[in-house]
Amino acid sequence: xxxxxxxxxxxxxxxxxxxxxxxxxxxxxxxxxxxxxxxxxxxxxxxxxxxxxxxxxxxxxxxxxxxxxxxxxxxxxxxxxxxxxxxxxxxxxxxxxxxxxxxxxxxxxxxxxxxxxxxxxxxxxxxxxxxxxxxxxxxxxxxxxxxxxxxxxxxxxxxxxxxxxxxxxxxxxxxxxxxxxxxxxxxxxxxxxxxxxxxxxxxxxxxxxxxxxxxxxxxxxxxxxxxxxxxxxxxxxxxxxxxxxxxxxxxxxxxxxxxxxxxxxxxxxxxxxxxxxxxxxxxxxxxxxxxxxxxxxxxxxxxxxxxxxxxxxxxxxxxxxxxxxxxxxxxxxxxxxxxxxxxxxxxxxxxxxxxxxxxxxxxxxxxxxxxxxxxxxxxxxxxxxxxxxxxxxxxxxxxxxxxxxxxxxxxxxxxxxxxxxxxxxxxxxxxxxxxxxxxxxxxxxxxxxxxxxxxxxxxxxxxxxxxxxxxxxxxxxxxxxxxxxxxxxxxxxxxxxxxxxxxxxxxxxxxxxxxxxxxxxxxxxxxxxxxxxxxxxxxxxxxxxxxxxxxxxxxxxxxxxxxxxxxxxxxxx
Amino acid sequence: xxxxxxxxxxxxxxxxxxxxxxxxxxxxxxxxxxxxxxxxxxxxxxxxxxxxxxxxxxx
Ligand code: HEM
Ligand SMILES: [Cu+2]
Numbered sequence: 001x002x003x004x005x006x007x008x009x010x011x012x013x014x015x016x017x018x019x020x021x022x023x024x025x026x027x028x029x030x031x032x033x034x035x036x037x038x039x040x041x042x043x044x045x046x047x048x049x050x051x052x053x054x055x056x057x058x059x060x061x062x063x064x065x066x067x068x069x070x071x072x073x074x075x076x077x078x079x080x081x082x083x084x085x086x087x088x089x090x091x092x093x094x095x096x097x098x099x100x101x102x103x104x105x106x107x108x109x110x111x112x113x114x115x116x117x118x119x120x121x122x123x124x125x126x127x128x129x130x131x132x133x134x135x136x137x138x139x140x141x142x143x144x145x146x147x148x149x150x151x152x153x154x155x156x157x158x159x160x161x162x163x164x165x166x167x168x169x170x171x172x173x174x175x176x177x178x179x180x181x182x183x184x185x186x187x188x189x190x191x192x193x194x195x196x197x198x199x200x201x202x203x204x205x206x207x208x209x210x211x212x213x214x215x216x217x218x219x220x221x222x223x224x225x226x227x228x229x230x231x232x233x234x235x236x237x238x239x240x241x242x243x244x245x246x247x248x249x250x251x252x253x254x255x256x257x258x259x260x261x262x263x264x265x266x267x268x269x270x271x272x273x274x275x276x277x278x279x280x281x282x283x284x285x286x287x288x289x290x291x292x293x294x295x296x297x298x299x300x301x302x303x304x305x306x307x308x309x310x311x312x313x314x315x316x317x318x319x320x321x322x323x324x325x326x327x328x329x330x331x332x333x334x335x336x337x338x339x340x341x342x343x344x345x346x347x348x349x350x351x352x353x354x355x356x357x358x359x360x361x362x363x364x365x366x367x368x369x370x371x372x373x374x375x376x377x378x379x380x381x382x383x384x385x386x387x388x389x390x391x392x393x394x395x396x397x398x399x400x401x402x403x404x405x406x407x408x409x410x411x412x413x414x415x416x417x418x419x420x421x422x423x424x425x426x427x428x429x430x431x432x433x434x435x436x437x438x439x440x441x442x443x444x445x446x447x448x449x450x451x452x453x454x455x456x457x458x459x460x461x462x463x464x465x466x467x468x469x470x471x472x473x474x475x476x477x478x479x480x481x482x483x484x485x486x487x488x489x490x491x492x493x494x495x496x497x498x499x500x501x502x503x504x505x506x507x508x509x510x511x512x513x514x515x516x517x518x519x520x521x522x523x524x525x526x527x528x529x530x531x532x533x534x535x536x537x538x539x540x541x542x543x544x545x546x547x548x549x550x551x552x553x554x555x556x557x558x559x560x561x562x563x564x565x566x567x568x569x570x571x572x573x
Numbered sequence: 574x575x576x577x578x579x580x581x582x583x584x585x586x587x588x589x590x591x592x593x594x595x596x597x598x599x600x601x602x603x604x605x606x607x608x609x610x611x612x613x614x615x616x617x618x619x620x621x622x623x624x625x626x627x628x629x630x631x632x
Pocket of ligand 2: 230231234277278280281
């Protein structure tokens, strides 16, 4: 089989773009967006049902739609997009050909088939088991089959990524260490391998059980192994969106990492410890000892949290350094005030960073503490937390970088620039409302995944305080705003990609590279930055330091408020 | 790359010239892959499963 060695040099970024990699990035990104559309429609229906005053769907539809929403968003949208990120961070940033494009296409179609089959199972109506699909609750066999096919496809894609690193090294398209953004993608891919392996370990027997070949699945065993998969898959997201943050800082500001050593060390902490925090999902389960729970959550998880705080500090820090060098040196925050807030690539990324840190990060530590977990376990606080992490954090970061990918990879101008400019704000603000009010309602005890908290017509009712209903209403309004923001994204993206004005470059051509050698990268401004290495620069970022102090103070205060609250829930007399 | 003709012991000088250990580690995605899979497998999965298996079954 002939190896495709056709490259083009991107006139906008100077990056060398391999033909096959480009096509695969497009395909995976388009598939991702289709699932986002589906998940978004379902999101609206879910939000309008949990908003008690609207209470749109009947119960069977509510649980069906909630299952579909969780899977289409958390699994299919995010992972398709991540595969695109992996191919970009390897082939394009290293300027080398993608290893085994045919295999990558096979992986893509396997994932696509998996996504469709799983959705088929959900919409049949007999698989409303939520995305966690806890045994002994059973779904139709095609539910598990779809997930397994998808996972196998994603695993193959990860190995195409690792193979591309090997190709780059062998064909000398880069020297020494890979760029930091690529290193972040390596972290994501490593976590993905563990995630998918544990997914297979638990979903294959469950599939066999659903077709009657295995007669029993132990529920605690299921939950334990399932969460190694379910939680770790969220950590793929974290590693991927942190890489996107670094990439955006480099693309928009030409920022270089403040310290390669520190940032890479933080990614190493992710590789070693992030996945262990899976245990926080089992804090309320009997059967596992506190030794296991506390080692894996408190000790290991705090090291991973530390790593996130490092990234949360060095990304804005590197932006601050770059901005100060451009002369924005007045006071603590001129660099931030004069940042390009009208550029959705930046605004989306920065809101992702703030939301992930302040809302998602702090609430995550609270939930990961064994004692405090009892206050909010299985309440709607939990979806409040993870909409801050996977939606404001990951999804918004991916949306932001899309506005760079459209001109750079799809070679189209971004349509409706005004709408694109507002989109991250509408989505970010709506999502922030949704997350905050979910957390508020959860603190008052409102359960998650619950069709009707008024318990109308039930023998054993429970009356939630009026504030809880108010919060659920505000949550619903936030949800509607977020759906509008999501629709704006879809409008801009779909229009740009299919109908947008082509960016024509005079003399454009793809060049065949001499057999056995990839092209020598010619760095140019925007593309060179994410490929470049940082040095041991001075840590001249006082504004970021001030922000970090605000973060720590909020963190400590909120932590103690929760302990205080725990004391009132469980009075010790 | 390791030179097969050379013995394993590195002098202090050679170490100074060479790439630091941590950097070598971070530059090798396959060692990282190994660490990133084995650590959670042992500390989370195997330890957790052993605890569950150790729970006595009700009669
Ligand atoms: C357009 C914005 C969105 C809105 C309005 C929205 C709203 C909601 C609501 C109201 C729930 C139900 C909570 C409950 O009753 O327990 C929910 C659940 C969930 N959402 Fe979203 N969501 C949105 C976007 C997303 C995105 C982008 C993701 C993932 C990347 C996501 C992942 C999830 C997951 C995993 C669940 C839990 C499903 C379950 O409990 O099984 N959502 N969402
Ligand atoms: Cu988790």
